[in-house]
Amino acid sequence: MEEKIEIKPVNRGKRPFFFDDPAIDQLIAIIMAMSGELSVLYDRVDTIERLLETNGGLKRKDIEKFRPSQEIEDERNVRRNEYLARLFKIITDEKTNLTPHDKMRDYSNLMKELDKT
């Protein structure tokens, strides 16, 4: 019996970190992985719903066998894209753009403005 192989990096080098504290890079990686697992779970629910709708009942092996058609895949991708937009809104939101923002100054400017009325 041949030995099972393991596919591991050979010469990938160190993972680059971009934030001053690498824990932030690590946290983002964790969130990204979690986002994937939630999407996978959603697809599984979607598969179950479709099988129930079509067959009225369900066998576990039917879930494993199920592969989306191009049409179903397109539907799932619309949902995945909407999910991604919600997930990373804080980064992509034009008004935010991750620039530091002085709430106190904004507040005093607003109060000055309102005091005039």
Add this chain to the structure above:
Amino acid sequence: MVLQAEHNFLITGDHDEVNRQHYVSRLRMHILNHIGGGMRKAFEQENKKETSKPETGETNLREKILNSNYGKFWSTMMVSCQDMVWESVIPPIERAQPKLNREISCQKNTLSKLFLNPDLKIPNYLTAVDIHRMPGSYHTERSNNDASQGALYDRGRFIYNAGQAGPFADGISRTMAEYISLKWPSFNPKKILELGCTIGTSTVPFVNKFKKSQVHAIDISAPVLRYGQARAEALGKRIYFHQMNAEKLDFDNGEFDLIFSCIMFHETSRKALPKILKECHRVLSPKGLMIHAELMPNNNLKDFDRFYMNWDAFYNNEPFYKTYTSLDPRELVLNAGFNEGSFFEVAIPDIDKSSAIEFNKVVSKSSVMSKNTGRVGEGVKWYTFGAWK
């Protein structure tokens, strides 16, 4: 996103694995188009004020972006996503082994042929890093007659590319083959050679387009060639695969009428590149055609695009990328022995993403440069250069 075309040796995965892979494709596109798009908006504007030299401009901009939270978010997500691509495809391939290797070695090949050379030394530009952070690069063998890197590359690249090059992941090559046949309709190459073919995805469109031609393809890595031969046979394509170093081809002078490559040179080296072009000149027949699709030379790009493209050199294990794009293809081709007048460069619209009118417009004009030439996965136009002998 189109689904990948299945063949006997493609390893996708179980229900959840496939959905995880498809999610990673969407995630990557989101990071590129939406998060990367926002970063472009934020920094392109700011950089308009820059009047410095291109190289300094790019360095300054890189510093600015990588010091910003936006740049840090984008970069760390790009690296994580790249690793997620490979991690999402590895478990089913590990599970499929050693059966996959056994089936590939036992397959009866009636169409395609494979000539391996176990004595060939893999050059350090391919072994020094795991290119694209792909575990083991193209050449690593983990057991006898191992083809796993081929399976990893086939599925991994499709997920990375989010199916943008079509179900067979061959969009660039189909674009090139179509361009050649429309541009030079009376050109009938008897023998065709592809350099750096890996698993032969880019070879097949030339087999389909030039039906009377004998098509050869070389790569230096055995695992991808083993998989490539099995894949070609499964798809019913006749291809002669050779394990060879493009710097020193074991072919006769003037043997091929058409030589091409698909986004290969930037994974070689400063020393290897001129040698490869000289070899192309040597094995090309009189009046033969050499054509290569590659990254856009850097001098045509704005600072932001330069930063964006060269990011891969630093963080995606493609060390030669940055140097390659600073070189002048014309100079390289002329130094390899081709005549001044025979050099051409053209940005060809992607065959799947352009109308016939747009495509034909480029065919009828001898050379059209475009600033909309993207990198793999986003490009609407493909930069190609070459020469007639």
